[in-house]
Amino acid sequence: MSSLLITHIGTLAGLHPKETLLLKGKEMASLPQLQNAWILCKDGLIEDFGTMDQLPEQLPNELESVSAKGGFVLPSWCDSHSHIVFAAPREEEFVMKIAGKSYEEIAAAGGGILNSAGKLQKATEEELFETAALRLNDMIKQGTGALEVKSGYGLSLESELKMLRVIRRLKESFPIPIKASFLAAHAFPLAYKNDHAGYISLIIDEMLPQIAAEGLADYMDAFCEQGFFSVEETDQLLSAAAKYGLRPKIHANQLSVSGGVQIGVKHQAVSVDHLEATDEAAIAALADGQTIATLLPSCSFYLGIPFANARALIQSNVPVALATDYNPGSTPSGNMNFVVSLGCIKLKMLPEEAINACTLNGAAAMQLSEQTGSIAKGKRANLLITRPMSSLAYLPYSFGQSQIETIILNGKVQ
Numbered sequence: 001m002s003s004l005l006i007t008h009i010g011t012l013a014g015l016h017p018k019e020t021l022l023l024k025g026k027e028m029a030s031l032p033q034l035q036n037a038w039i040l041c042k043d044g045l046i047e048d049f050g051t052m053d054q055l056p057e058q059l060p061n062e063l064e065s066v067s068a069k070g071g072f073v074l075p076s077w078c079d080s081h082s083h084i085v086f087a088a089p090r091e092e093e094f095v096m097k098i099a100g101k102s103y104e105e106i107a108a109a110g111g112g113i114l115n116s117a118g119k120l121q122k123a124t125e126e127e128l129f130e131t132a133a134l135r136l137n138d139m140i141k142q143g144t145g146a147l148e149v150k151s152g153y154g155l156s157l158e159s160e161l162k163m164l165r166v167i168r169r170l171k172e173s174f175p176i177p178i179k180a181s182f183l184a185a186h187a188f189p190l191a192y193k194n195d196h197a198g199y200i201s202l203i204i205d206e207m208l209p210q211i212a213a214e215g216l217a218d219y220m221d222a223f224c225e226q227g228f229f230s231v232e233e234t235d236q237l238l239s240a241a242a243k244y245g246l247r248p249k250i251h252a253n254q255l256s257v258s259g260g261v262q263i264g265v266k267h268q269a270v271s272v273d274h275l276e277a278t279d280e281a282a283i284a285a286l287a288d289g290q291t292i293a294t295l296l297p298s299c300s301f302y303l304g305i306p307f308a309n310a311r312a313l314i315q316s317n318v319p320v321a322l323a324t325d326y327n328p329g330s331t332p333s334g335n336m337n338f339v340v341s342l343g344c345i346k347l348k349m350l351p352e353e354a355i356n357a358c359t360l361n362g363a364a365a366m367q368l369s370e371q372t373g374s375i376a377k378g379k380r381a382n383l384l385i386t387r388p389m390s391s392l393a394y395l396p397y398s399f400g401q402s403q404i405e406t407i408i409l410n411g412k413v414q
């Protein structure tokens, strides 16, 4: 394989030591940097880096050289929460929302998750793959270099398997690490509206064994929320998934204080996601722990619901990650640059905190922080080169615009 040398880097940022896999509390404000730097990538990995006055004399053969022209080099964004496999966008609901209808009212009128489920059931695996691939290509162009994707618009054995097979195909077809979460517990299908126990047993007795047998999921997810899955039902589902070695990454406390955070912590969830409606008890359950609070500010932005209390979480020594939640209903955007900006503007995170939350902690929320999310020797060379910027803060400050000039994946310019 060829090698890549990036020279004239104004600031090389995100140089956490390789053994640092997760950041909490005050550590989140630290984003180690090197000025006037170079970085060498070999065989897809970061080989070495240093300052321009100490460029290595011995360089590998077949070397491609790129100048960063004074720009910043950062690790690629790690987006640990998305629903990019879906059959159709939902602009009609967008217009209903403008006209004043609430998320719950739209769901009651046949919109919401069940709308996406109906369309997904009719779509072929090929159609779903092609549209998800287009979305993923756009995300990669915007700097995403690792991604988690959920099922959850299938809501039947056949359709959930179809979604997970599409995610497997994305894993095989794209040059970035991708993790799959099984989210049949996203909503109760109409046929089970009055038979919750029936749907839970369909998930536990029929879906989980087959998904485990085919190795189609890395994580178990559930939408623990009023009107969706109760704490008891979530508990039952997470216990069943644990028997197949699937750890939870769950949706909790989006619309109300649901108790989902505590049930996630009880089951050693890798992350509990959303947390817009978090009380002191939920923060106390996460304090000083390993379960990551993954906040999704573009969802709050789009729905007009409260933003999560990132400051209280950071103060309580909770590791915080940020992700897009890209989905057709509540966040039709996969742009991590905008998430970094919202982290600063709406969650009052410092630029360094927001960037760490979108890189190393995002990677940790997919158990990928040993291989990506920071710049360290031996890690995967998934990097972003920005335009020259007056400071790191310019990146989130210039919201709605991307400062990214060049994308490097596995040591190759894209």
Ligand SMILES: [Zn+2]
Pocket (backbone or CB within 6 Å): 081, 082, 083, 251, 325, 327
């Ligand atoms: Zn979600």
